[in-house]
Structure formats: structure tokens, C-alpha cells
Amino acid sequence: MSDTTKSGQDFEAAASRNETVAQFEDTRRGFVGQVQHILHNNPSMVPLTVLVAAILIFGLLLGSKFFSPFAMTLILQQVQIVGIVAAAQSLVILTAGIDLSVGAIMVFSSVIMGQFTFRYGIPTPVAVVCGLAMGTAIGALNGWLVSKVKLPPFIVTLGMWQIVLATNFLYSANETIRSQDIETEASFLQFFGSKFSIGGATFTVGVVFMLLLIIVLAYALKHTAWGRHVYAVGDDPEAAELSGVNVHKTLMSVYMLSGLICAFAGWALIGRIGSVSPTSGQLANIESITAVVIGGISLFGGRGSILGSLFGALIVGVFTLGLRLMGADAQWTFLLIGLLIIAAVAVDQWIRKVSG
Amino acid sequence: MDQKGIGLMSDNTPIVQGRGIVKRYGHVTAIDHSDFELRKGEILAVIGDNGAGKSSIVKAICGATIPDEGEILIEGKKVNFTSPIDARNMGIEIVYQQLAMSPALSIADNMFMGREIRKGSFMGKYLRQLDRPAMEKFARDKLSELGLMTVQSINQAVETLSGGQRQGVAVARAAAFASKFIIMDEPTAALGVKESRRVLELIQDVKSRGIPIILISHNMPHVFEVADRIHIHRLGKRLCTVDSKDISMSDAVALMTGAMTPEEAGVAA
Numbered sequence: 001m002s003d004t005t006k007s008g009q010d011f012e013a014a015a016s017r018n019e020t021v022a023q024f025e026d027t028r029r030g031f032v033g034q035v036q037h038i039l040h041n042n043p044s045m046v047p048l049t050v051l052v053a054a055i056l057i058f059g060l061l062l063g064s065k066f067f068s069p070f071a072m073t074l075i076l077q078q079v080q081i082v083g084i085v086a087a088a089q090s091l092v093i094l095t096a097g098i099d100l101s102v103g104a105i106m107v108f109s110s111v112i113m114g115q116f117t118f119r120y121g122i123p124t125p126v127a128v129v130c131g132l133a134m135g136t137a138i139g140a141l142n143g144w145l146v147s148k149v150k151l152p153p154f155i156v157t158l159g160m161w162q163i164v165l166a167t168n169f170l171y172s173a174n175e176t177i178r179s180q181d182i183e184t185e186a187s188f189l190q191f192f193g194s195k196f197s198i199g200g201a202t203f204t205v206g207v208v209f210m211l212l213l214i215i216v217l218a219y220a221l222k223h224t225a226w227g228r229h230v231y232a233v234g235d236d237p238e239a240a241e242l243s244g245v246n247v248h249k250t251l252m253s254v255y256m257l258s259g260l261i262c263a264f265a266g267w268a269l270i271g272r273i274g275s276v277s278p279t280s281g282q283l284a285n286i287e288s289i290t291a292v293v294i295g296g297i298s299l300f301g302g303r304g305s306i307l308g309s310l311f312g313a314l315i316v317g318v319f320t321l322g323l324r325l326m327g328a329d330a331q332w333t334f335l336l337i338g339l340l341i342i343a344a345v346a347v348d349q350w351i352r353k354v355s356g
Numbered sequence: 357m358d359q360k361g362i363g364l365m366s367d368n369t370p371i372v373q374g375r376g377i378v379k380r381y382g383h384v385t386a387i388d389h390s391d392f393e394l395r396k397g398e399i400l401a402v403i404g405d406n407g408a409g410k411s412s413i414v415k416a417i418c419g420a421t422i423p424d425e426g427e428i429l430i431e432g433k434k435v436n437f438t439s440p441i442d443a444r445n446m447g448i449e450i451v452y453q454q455l456a457m458s459p460a461l462s463i464a465d466n467m468f469m470g471r472e473i474r475k476g477s478f479m480g481k482y483l484r485q486l487d488r489p490a491m492e493k494f495a496r497d498k499l500s501e502l503g504l505m506t507v508q509s510i511n512q513a514v515e516t517l518s519g520g521q522r523q524g525v526a527v528a529r530a531a532a533f534a535s536k537f538i539i540m541d542e543p544t545a546a547l548g549v550k551e552s553r554r555v556l557e558l559i560q561d562v563k564s565r566g567i568p569i570i571l572i573s574h575n576m577p578h579v580f581e582v583a584d585r586i587h588i589h590r591l592g593k594r595l596c597t598v599d600s601k602d603i604s605m606s607d608a609v610a611l612m613t614g615a616m617t618p619e620e621a622g623v624a625a
Binding site: 223244 | 440441444450452454455456457458459460461465466469470471472474483484485486488513516
């Protein structure tokens, strides 16, 4: 018994000592505070709730027309490109950057894959690898300008957007490679468009790739040192550096990975539209930022989950299809998305108040 | 000129010894042939007027700046640090004024930032998975050792902590990984009275574990409360090092500002 009393006293001593400042317990009370705290720890809860609510509401309004495996997987197919690009955008935004060149990298990579195959007769898989390498290289240039030259990411990628897009038009001579030609001569380019059915649901390789990509990145961000470093760099780069994080290496890896993912999106784009068109994907940068913001990732960096970006992209997809099936003017979609963006940032600011 | 206080030296080798350190930035001499000494198990306060170069000399010791001349010996061995990471790898930890923490990440994540532990299994080797249970346990143990922990909240984000708690985590991190000594840069500057008190207790706790501490501070009462010796820095070099019991607070300030010479204060040894 004496042992128990002794340890009890120790505990008491420790407790009274803690009283001054060392209490780590949450003293907030009340439902709102609880919700705020849960959201602070699980930032993708908000977009998930909105997504589920949107599916339920459209399901009730439209019935089986909307609430079917076919419609659900159609949404997945429609958001696959934005979803993949949003994954790249998420990584950059988590480091408190922004990548306006994602769409341009995507299109240019797809053009390289197409032109290398058709103009130079390079074997398709090699041409694909060249396209992926080009995307990574542009990402590396972005990263170097941001990390070493210390230019603001907004400016770097705004410039890169124009440069890559102009190069894309100059190089391709604004020429589209037709879908039939690709199908007969280089069907590997359309690999991401390959379909398979499970029940009434139709999936494409692109959709599967998007989902796998998000899962892998979610794992890497949460469970590897690299992922923790990405958050730390976005949170406070100086603090990260002082803690021993190689900020330059982290930023380079993020921008290069972003470029590579965008190049994969370019490959998936060929699968989705069939042809290689230098004019496609013009809105990918804005759409990806929209998905990321609705997904609850903070534009100030260091906060949010990449799953949120997927939910954000899906929310846009659900609204688009749902409103179209209801026969509403497409402008209603944009109006609602606009509201969602502002609401999402307002929620983000509110969650951040936990830091008080 | 040489004020190493040879009479006080025991046969123990000092933990840190700086000799004739010089650092120039263009025409400005930030460190002007300064000496430095930290002994085993002590708290050495470094005080000096603004611009006296006390931060510069400490930066030179931890590798944040590379001195132009002079040598630095750690436990009697000459070292040439090129970055604070080199110093850290030798077991020298720094608690920065701005704390160097990522507010959105958890206490455990912050404690292991830049030196994460990976699992030994397949998941850790090939998928580079972090060993969270091990990291959390270690962080919890270290915080508990310093009386900083109620058990359930090691995954709390650092930004939800008060200033004193954050400082506590920073000190615990330093204490957990320091095998040689800890440098603390103004650890109480941003804190309230109660929190400062707790941090001063922490500093003494760490000292009682045998880890020597270099404490840079402007706060004379705090310096005199915890420091064993006081290194007074003036005009880019060490003016003198005095035992904190042998000098009054006002004399220390007078020495620091040049209103009094060490001879007048009777500490020139």
C-alpha cells in the first residue's frame, strides 16, 4: 500500500507544480469550441460534409437520374483532370506558395508526348517519358526561382505560365493531333482513357490514377518526414530551417513533384479528350486553386489535407452535373462555386482562431 | 588583456573554449579578438549592451556564423562548424528567441523536426513511415521529466499552447537532444511574470541534469537568479567573466555600459 500512496503523492506534487503554466489540457468549453477544435485537427471535414450534403440534396431532388453508379462515376471522370492537377496545386499551396503554371505545364507535356511521337517518330512510351521529364524540369525551374532566387511564387509561376503556354503554341504550331490518328498509331497515349466497368459504374485508368495519387500523397504528407517538412516549410520557413529542415530541398522536391504530376495530368488529358490539343486545359490553374481552396487548404500554407482537395474537386463536379441535370443555367454553377470559395476561406480564418 | 581567471580553473577541461575569435562584416568588427569559456555543469549568462556583439559570439560558437580568426574548442577538441546543423550533430542545442517551431504541427512533430525516427520494419525502410508511437512516447517522457506534461495531449498543435508552454516544449526539445550544452537566446523575453518563473525553473532543472547552459539575456534579475557566472561582453569582446555572487546587479550594468572598469569593480581576474 505504501507504494500506492507514494506514487499518489508524486502525482499530486507534479500536478500542483503544473498548475502555474504547464497545463496542456484543453480548457475551452461549449459546442462551438468543440466543433472548432475538431475542424482544426481534421481540416478536410468541412468539404467532406459539404460533398455528402450536396450529393444527398441532388439525390433527393433528381432521384435515380443523379443517384446512380453511372452518374456518380461520370462525376469522377469529369473531375479526374482537375483532381490530379489539384493534387499538385495542394503540395505547392501547403508550402505557402501557389502554382499558376500547372495548366500550362499539363498542356505542354501532352503536346510533347504527342509531337514527339508523330513529328519525330519516337516510340510512344519514350515520348511519354520525355513529356513527364519536361513537366518535372519546368517544375524544377519554378522551384529553383522560388527557393534560390527568392522570388515570390505568384510572380514566378505567373511568368512561367505565359512562357510555357507561348512555347506550347510556338512548338506545336497550334496544331491538333486528331483522336483517330492517336487511336490507330499511338494508343498508348490514350492509356488513361481506357475504361472498365464494375456493375453500372464506369471507371477509367485516369480516375483510378487520381484516387491512387491522392492516397499516396496523403500517406506521404502524414506519415513521412518529407511530409512533415512540407507542412513545416509552409508554416514558417525560418523556424523549419532552424529546426534542421533543408528548406531548399523540400521546396525543390515539391515544385518538381508538382511539375511531374501536371505532366501526368497532361497524359490523362489525352485519354480524356482523345486528341492532343494545345488549346485545351486553359482553366486548369484556376479550377485547381478552386478545388484546393474549397477543400480547406489554407492559402497561407502549412494547414489542410490533400484529401480536402479531392473533396473540393468532387464538390465542383457534383454541382456541375447536378445543376445541369436540373436544367439550370450553367452560370448558377459558377455562382455557387464562388460562394463556396468565399465561405471556405471564411471557415479557414475561423478555424485558425484556435491559435488564440 | 588575458582575463581567463586562471586561478579559478580546475583541472576539468572547459566544455567550450573560444580563443581570439574575430568576425568582421566589411568595415564593422562584430567580434574583436574575444575569448569565451563555458565550464562543466554551469549556467553561464552572456550579457552586454545592444550591439556589443553578444549574439555574434554565441553564433560563432554554434556554427551560425563562421569566424574569420581564432579557434573554438569543444571539450578540448578544435572544431570548425559550418552550420548550426554541424553543432547540433555534436550535441549542441539552441533555443531560439523566436522558438523555431511550426505552430500548426503537433508537439511530437515539432520535437522531432529534422531528426524524425522511422520505423525499422518494411514500412519504415521502403515506405519511409515515421515511427509515431516511438516519437510520441519519447516526447511525452521528456515533457514529463520536466514536469510539463498531462498525458493525453502530445498531439496537440503547438499553436494551441501559451507562450510559456511553447517555451517549455522548446526547452524540453533542447534538453532531450543536447549531450554537450544548450544555448538559450532570451528565453524569457516574450513571457509574462508567471511564465518566466516557470521557464527559469526549467533552466535550473536542466542544469541539475548536468547539462551546461549558455544564457543570453537582457533581464538582470533573471540572470542573477540562475547564472553561476556572468560573461560581460563589451565592444565586441569579453570584458570579464565574474561569479554572479561576487558582483552586484548595478555593478554588472555599469561594467556592461562602460561606466565602470573591471578594476574599479574589483573583479579583474
